[in-house]
Amino acid sequence: MSEHNKNTLDMYSNKGGAKKYIENDKKDPETEKWERLLNYVKRVLPKDKKVKIIEFGSGSGQLAVMLQEEGYDVTSSDAVDDFLEEQRRKGIIQIKKYDFLSDDFDNVFDSKADLIISWRNPHLDMDDMRKLFDVVYNGLNDDGLFIINFQNSEVHPEAEILPNGTKYNYKILEDKQTQEKRFFAYFSKADIEGFRKKLFDIVEYHNEGGKEQKNWHVLTLRKARNLSNGN
Ligand SMILES: C[S@@+](CC[C@H](N)C(=O)[O-])C[C@H]1O[C@@H](n2cnc3c(N)ncnc32)[C@H](O)[C@@H]1O
Secondary structure, eight states: OOHHHHHHHHHHHHSSHHHHHHHHHHHOOOHHHHHHHHHHHHHHSOSSSOOEEEEESOTTOHHHHHHHHTTOEEEEEESOHHHHHHHHHTTOSEEEEOOTTTSOHHHHSSSOEEEEEEOSOOOOOHHHHHHHHHHHHHHEEEEEEEEEEEEBGGGOTTOEEOTTSOEEEEEOOSSSOOSSOEEEEEBOHHHHHHHHTTTEEEEEEEEEOTTTTOSEEEEEEEEOSSTTTTO
8 A cells, every 4th residue: 555545544534534524525415426426337237137336435435325225235345434434324234344455355345246336536546556456356256347437637737746657646625625635646548548458348438527527537347357358
């Protein structure tokens, strides 16, 4: 885990960041965004079988709540206790404390998933992201899907660059305030190709968010059968 992800988790856990984030979520429930994401998930999921969904870094747990209400077998997770408590408060039935960069997936979850979701976790540098892709590959059943979004480096010309090539900055977002600055990483489509290739095929890709609808890269990926795929 990078020092940046450590800082993020420390800020959320020990410096009141998660509590503040949850407060903001209550003030601004972002209903339309969540409805859009729920519909996206339903669109990409196979209709003909019961699927097991695991969400990483669920935060306040809104997506998992909606999936549970729709009847899906969904497990939310997070590394931060305050977020897990909020997920419990919201009534999510299956919840795991899980740090996807440090904990062993197979020790924490009872079985592999048909869909893993990592939504709005921009606190990972290039090396953390590579690790996440390996963990998700291992955590999925054959043909399993991975939904992930990344902040788009194209709209962050102000970003600085880490020695490992990650574009980043530390800041407080106006609409998601925390008491301290958080680490945000920004990626290009070429960066994402680097994480994905060999491990996943692309099922769907689009950009969304912001005036020009390009703040985020959104992808649904399918676990590749053959590890040499995409070379
Ligand atoms: C910006 S919040 C987004 C939460 C939620 N997915 C959403 O869209 O509202 C990022 C979340 O990722 C979690 N997170 C960051 N690093 C993590 C890690 N290594 N393992 C597990 N969760 C992590 C944080 O605790 C936080 O809940």
